Amino acid sequence: MRIVVLVKYVPDATGERSFAADGTVDRAAADGLLSELDEYAIEQALQIADEGDDVEVVAMTLGPDDAADAIKRSLQMGASAGIHINDEAVHGSDSLATSTVLAAAIAKAEPDLVVCGMASTDGAMGVVPAMIAERLGWPGLTFGATLSVSGDTVSIRRDGDVASQTIEASLPAVVSVTDQSGEARYPSMKGILAAKKKPVQHWALADLGVEPAIVGLAAASSTVLETTPRPPKEAGRIVPDSDGAGSAALVDFLSAGKYI
Amino acid sequence: MAEVLVVVEQLDGVVAKPTFELLTLARRLGDPVAVVLGAGADEAASALGQYGAGTVISVQDPAFEEFLVAPKAEALAQVVQSVQPAAVLLTSTLESKEIAARLAVRVGSGLITDATDVRSDGSTTQTVFAGNWSVTAQVRTGVPVITVKANSTAAEAAPVDAAVRELPVTISEASRTARIIKSEPKKASGRPELTEAAIVVSGGRGTGGDFGPVEALADALGAAVGASRAAVDSGWYPHSYQVGQTGKTVSPQLYIAAGISGAIQHRAGMQTSKAIVAINKDPEAPIFALADLGVVGDLHTVLPAVTAEITARKS
Numbered sequence A: 001m002r003i004v005v006l007v008k009y010v011p012d013a014t015g016e017r018s019f020a021a022d023g024t025v026d027r028a029a030a031d032g033l034l035s036e037l038d039e040y041a042i043e044q045a046l047q048i049a050d051e052g053d054d055v056e057v058v059a060m061t062l063g064p065d066d067a068a069d070a071i072k073r074s075l076q077m078g079a080s081a082g083i084h085i086n087d088e089a090v091h092g093s094d095s096l097a098t099s100t101v102l103a104a105a106i107a108k109a110e111p112d113l114v115v116c117g118m119a120s121t122d123g124a125m126g127v128v129p130a131m132i133a134e135r136l137g138w139p140g141l142t143f144g145a146t147l148s149v150s151g152d153t154v155s156i157r158r159d160g161d162v163a164s165q166t167i168e169a170s171l172p173a174v175v176s177v178t179d180q181s182g183e184a185r186y187p188s189m190k191g192i193l194a195a196k197k198k199p200v201q202h203w204a205l206a207d208l209g210v211e212p213a214i215v216g217l218a219a220a221s222s223t224v225l226e227t228t229p230r231p232p233k234e235a236g237r238i239v240p241d242s243d244g245a246g247s248a249a250l251v252d253f254l255s256a257g258k259y260i
Numbered sequence B: 001m002a003e004v005l006v007v008v009e010q011l012d013g014v015v016a017k018p019t020f021e022l023l024t025l026a027r028r029l030g031d032p033v034a035v036v037l038g039a040g041a042d043e044a045a046s047a048l049g050q051y052g053a054g055t056v057i058s059v060q061d062p063a064f065e066e067f068l069v070a071p072k073a074e075a076l077a078q079v080v081q082s083v084q085p086a087a088v089l090l091t092s093t094l095e096s097k098e099i100a101a102r103l104a105v106r107v108g109s110g111l112i113t114d115a116t117d118v119r120s121d122g123s124t125t126q127t128v129f130a131g132n133w134s135v136t137a138q139v140r141t142g143v144p145v146i147t148v149k150a151n152s153t154a155a156e157a158a159p160v161d162a163a164v165r166e167l168p169v170t171i172s173e174a175s176r177t178a179r180i181i182k183s184e185p186k187k188a189s190g191r192p193e194l195t196e197a198a199i200v201v202s203g204g205r206g207t208g209g210d211f212g213p214v215e216a217l218a219d220a221l222g223a224a225v226g227a228s229r230a231a232v233d234s235g236w237y238p239h240s241y242q243v244g245q246t247g248k249t250v251s252p253q254l255y256i257a258a259g260i261s262g263a264i265q266h267r268a269g270m271q272t273s274k275a276i277v278a279i280n281k282d283p284e285a286p287i288f289a290l291a292d293l294g295v296v297g298d299l300h301t302v303l304p305a306v307t308a309e310i311t312a313r314k315s
């Protein structure tokens, strides 16, 4: 069985994230790393590989040169190979174009299962897995808190607000998993050394038969008109709770705001 | 005037508050037309009419219950083909965002998710990077598909008579693949829905596992209860109450964080709250930088004292 895990290289959420002049995420402003939410996807794929015979886990990323780091980290964690889709024309692509490119790359890679994180930690839309499923015409099992594969059936548990559902489908399928699915493993020393020898393929749009004109900033189906940093919040009142002063201040606050 | 589709969130005909907010926003763009996917349109119609939906389109198919999301997206695409609306608005729930994503692919439209405002020209505001940036954007391809966060605007009534119209749809085999084989209903908390509540009281690791004081204050205020991921991961509170990047985004009038440090991923879910109060025993906790009022103290003393005072004032 071949599993493709989609991984994204994102600016570190704990750094100073901002926008470039063209309204795209400024990749130079903060250090990049593999989106933490994709580590859960890799973990789930690796668990399937640990339990099954002959399971290949391929980490696939779409991004510029430095996105190679996301592949590297995936390989260190235990993925067997990488595919890096890198093409200048892709810069500024929206979710629709991103899903077009990834769907074409998945069709070329011919996996039995695609595993994604629940959302990226930068764009955070959480829509690409569903879009890919829609484009490929494959079942989409999204936001799994658990993931299991048996024979050619994949199933997840999806914890919604009103119900907890079990969803099942036949392979091939697209799955996304949440951060409830279980801690991701750290790369071992052995994993880090082994990663250096693992194969990484490099694909461009031409390899996928995707027209450059339908992706990128110019083709985006929505435009960013303006980006503004939120003004820093005015310092509030800080009250130490000695002799009940804190709870009294809180009651006053609630009463002044007409919350009580 | 152009018609604007509003996808209704409802259960057994009881319409959720964010749908009224959507109808209010839709009126800026044109005439709102409500779409109910599944049973409940007749029961929901009069409430939808109160907020300006002159037409309620009822779409029903057993596949909606049997399969995950895809059939609803396919049905909605057919509604879009039939109505040719100026825009489609949905609430930013897990399911509706996914319907929106699949709809955008199907009809070749631009998609904007998690908007906090929609203006009459169709431009939207979103807050991104954990609430640190604000982005104005506009769809420029096809029928704009926009999901809007709950509590983004105040619902304003504009009563009209709502007529229910059935619209038949065909669901293809390709949409019938992710089968729901089991569904276990969750127990309702009896408190306001987290994303819709005017006040949210959240507890974190600082509760030490006892959410009693958090729940008691929430009940005294008529508030919803939230939790940090640390509290959820410790098994102290169910995941559906988690606030933050991988939980719910809330934007209440008042957010009270008790025993929560204020990590970036938590702030992502609550930073747009109108007022923020923090109770934390560490004066250096980052949450205080966001707080309109910060109380440096033990939540186990502060919360019960506040609850007792509110209860005393009420009686």
Ligand SMILES: Cc1cc2nc3c(=O)[nH]c(=O)nc-3n(C[C@H](O)[C@H](O)[C@H](O)COP(=O)(O)OP(=O)(O)OC[C@H]3O[C@@H](n4cnc5c(N)ncnc54)[C@H](O)[C@@H]3O)c2cc1C
Residues within 6 Å of the ligand: A036, A037, A121, A179, B203, B204, B205, B206, B207, B227, B228, B229, B230, B231, B242, B243, B244, B245, B246, B247, B248, B258, B259, B260, B261, B262, B263, B264, B265, B266, B269, B279, B280, B281, B282, B285, B297, B298, B299, B300
């Ligand atoms: C990819 C990713 C996604 C994440 N998503 C989320 C998310 O959606 N939501 C979320 O919340 N977190 C999320 N996190 C986790 C986040 O980084 C923090 O670990 C988490 O928010 C910490 O929770 P906390 O504030 O309750 O715990 P801590 O950071 O441990 O803080 C506990 C606080 O309680 C205070 N305290 C202790 N005892 C008391 C007392 N008796 N009285 C008053 N104060 C007390 C302490 O001073 C401290 O400030 C995510 C992390 C990652 C990597």
